[in-house]
Amino acid sequence: MSLWLADAAGAPTNSIWGMAWPILLMFAVFYFLLIRPQQKKQKQRTALLSQLKKGDKISTIGGMHGIITELTDDTVVLRVNDTVKLTFERSAISSVVSSAPTISKD
Numbered sequence: 001m002s003l004w005l006a007d008a009a010g011a012p013t014n015s016i017w018g019m020a021w022p023i024l025l026m027f028a029v030f031y032f033l034l035i036r037p038q039q040k041k042q043k044q045r046t047a048l049l050s051q052l053k054k055g056d057k058i059s060t061i062g063g064m065h066g067i068i069t070e071l072t073d074d075t076v077v078l079r080v081n082d083t084v085k086l087t088f089e090r091s092a093i094s095s096v097v098s099s100a101p102t103i104s105k106d
Helices: 001-010 016-049
Strands: 057-060 065-071 075-077 085-089 093-098
Touching: 001 065, 057 075
Parallel strands: none
Antiparallel strands: 057 065, 057 093, 065 075, 075 085
């Protein structure tokens, strides 16, 4: 019995850092696998939405394709065919199919 007490008394106790390493490691894994890629995607999407201009051919998240005819801070008016124009939220744009040609004024 006295050997058991001696071993228990002489055993090193875990420090706070020894117990925190698994939590810190788990946070680092979550950051690099989940949080950081999501932030990069959000930055790309914000850049895409800010670079929209009249004449861009776009696709919405619902699959609608059209050409931008009017553009405000919150809404986009798309020409779907010769007679139909639809208004969408700017956030509903999924991708730019082709960009409008820029006309240089020389």
